[in-house]
Amino acid sequence: MHLLPLGATEPHGPHAPLSTDTLISIGVCERAAARLRGEIDVLVLPPLPYGVTRYGSDFPGAVGISEQTLRSLVSEIAAAAGRLILVNNHFEPEQVQTLRETGYYLGRGFSTIVKSIDPRRVYVGGEITLAWDLFESAVRDALREQALIREPGEIEIRVVPLSEHPRLRGAAALVSTPAFAAPTVA
Numbered sequence: 001m002h003l004l005p006l007g008a009t010e011p012h013g014p015h016a017p018l019s020t021d022t023l024i025s026i027g028v029c030e031r032a033a034a035r036l037r038g039e040i041d042v043l044v045l046p047p048l049p050y051g052v053t054r055y056g057s058d059f060p061g062a063v064g065i066s067e068q069t070l071r072s073l074v075s076e077i078a079a080a081a082g083r084l085i086l087v088n089n090h091f092e093p094e095q096v097q098t099l100r101e102t103g104y105y106l107g108r109g110f111s112t113i114v115k116s117i118d119p120r121r122v123y124v125g126g127e128i129t130l131a132w133d134l135f136e137s138a139v140r141d142a143l144r145e146q147a148l149i150r151e152p153g154e155i156e157i158r159v160v161p162l163s164e165h166p167r168l169r170g171a172a173a174l175v176s177t178p179a180f181a182a183p184t185v186a
Contacts, residue, residue: 001084002043002045002082004077004081004085004086005025006047006086007047007049007088007089010063010064011061018061022047025047029087051090052066054092054094070099071102
């Protein structure tokens with residue numbers, strides 16, 4: 001699993017560095033990796049130190065990027081890294097919204113794979129379940145949007161513990177039948 005620290009380059013007053021948000025994200029990632037050592041292979045990626053910055057943009061030292069640039073960077077990093085969790089500590093509304101939209105877009109990719117097998121049931125397991133509250137709404141929205149059944153509300157998402165289904169070890173494994181989540185490691 002890869003952890004990507006996200007932040008911004010902007011002033012936080014005379015007492016804090018321009019990289020405050022990024023440094024917090026790096027610290028969270030390093031502590032998470034240390035806690036998971038021996039249980040899950042975790043790699044903390046180099047941080048993405050630029051974010052969507054509107055409120056602090058007029059202050060010296062602020063360097064912001066557009067929503068499209070952030071979306072492109074995160075999407076390409078996710079495609080290259082595979083199993084990826086974003087750790088963001090820049091809570092400017094445009095940054096958070098862009099990350100949510102990007103998660104929604106990536107969720108659409110998951111739903112494309114899943115809907116062709118069994119559009120009524122999806123199992124989610126692996127390391128993603130550790131932060132399922134952050135991903136659930138994006139995945140549910142994507143599944144509803146691309147549903148092959150008349151009533152998208154009928155889609156059942158089951159979060160399964162890794163201990164019960166070791167084959168689901170991964171940042172995200174979405175499958176439509178328990179046979180794929182058999183407790184035998186292949």
